[in-house]
Every structure is written in structure tokens, then in C-alpha cells.
Amino acid sequence: MGKVRDILKSKGGAVFSVEPTITVYKAIEQMCDRNIGGLLIVENGKLAGIFTERDYARKLILKGKSSKDTPIRELMTPSPFTVTADNTIEDCMNLMTQKHIRHLPVVDGDKLVGVISIGDVVKQIIEDQKSIIEHLEHYITS
Numbered sequence: 001m002g003k004v005r006d007i008l009k010s011k012g013g014a015v016f017s018v019e020p021t022i023t024v025y026k027a028i029e030q031m032c033d034r035n036i037g038g039l040l041i042v043e044n045g046k047l048a049g050i051f052t053e054r055d056y057a058r059k060l061i062l063k064g065k066s067s068k069d070t071p072i073r074e075l076m077t078p079s080p081f082t083v084t085a086d087n088t089i090e091d092c093m094n095l096m097t098q099k100h101i102r103h104l105p106v107v108d109g110d111k112l113v114g115v116i117s118i119g120d121v122v123k124q125i126i127e128d129q130k131s132i133i134e135h136l137e138h139y140i141t142s
Contacts, residue, residue: 004092004106004116005085007124013106013114017042020049020073024060027051027072038103040115041076047105047112049076054102082107083116089124092116 017040027039038052051072059075082105106114
């Protein structure tokens with residue numbers, strides 16, 4: 001099975017991040033503009049948390065807060081689960097399933113090098129399976 005580095009190689013290592021002081025409204029605007037479901041929160045160059053659509057849906061209105069007045073720090077998930085480029089796709093799939101999460105920041109030591117989503121993982125699994133099927137078909141027909 002493939003590794004996280006395979007996903008990053010095909011999708012690139014673009015990381016969309018914000019400071020924890022940005023308002024929830026501004027974060028949602030950025031997510032909408034970039035068509036992404038989550039933003040990494042970086043403070044002093046280090047990963048401090050993650051903010052996702054799920055955080056917005058479950059934590060803002062239910063706590064009686066306003067998106068234009070609330071800093072993202074109050075709603076983010078602090079210290080998110082992370083993976084490295086050496087983790088397997090299966091590792092990521094298991095972690096995402098067990099922890100009910102959809103995004104995994106990719107780190108190299110203290111350095112943030114990317115982020116993968118459940119969609120990236122599923123896409124990689126499908127590509128790996130297609131390759132296996134092609135190899136088996138070639139083996140059978142030759």
C-alpha cells in the first residue's frame with residue numbers, strides 16, 4: 001500500500017493555515033475561497049490546531065457565539081492528530097476511522113509539510129487498487 005508521500009507528490013504540499021487570532025468568519029471565507037473543508041492553525045511557526053467545517057457546525061451556534069466576533073482559537077481542535085510522509089495510507093485510514101476525523105496534518109519533526117483529507121486517502125486507495133488489477137490482468141493474459 002502507498003504512503004503519505006505518494007499523496008503529497010500527486011496533490012502537492014500546499015498548506016492553508018491561519019493565525020489563531022483570525023475570526024471564525026474570516027476563516028470560513030478563506031475555506032470557501034479555496035474550496036477546502038479545514039484550515040490548519042499555526043502560531044509562532046508551529047502547528048497549534050485545526051479548524052474544520054465540523055468545528056464550525058458543532059461549536060459556534062451551539063455555544064451562542066458569533067462568527068464575526070469569535071477568534072478561531074476558541075473553536076479550533078488543539079493538538080490535532082498528525083502523520084508523517086512515511087506513514088502508510090492504511091495507517092491514515094485507520095486513524096481517521098478510529099478518531100472520526102477527516103483531515104490529517106503531515107509533519108516532518110516540528111515542520112508542517114502538508115495536509116491530507118479522507119478524500120485524498122480514498123483516491124490513493126482506488127489508484128493503488130487499479131494498479132494491482134492492471135498487473136494481475138497483465139499476468140493472467142501473458
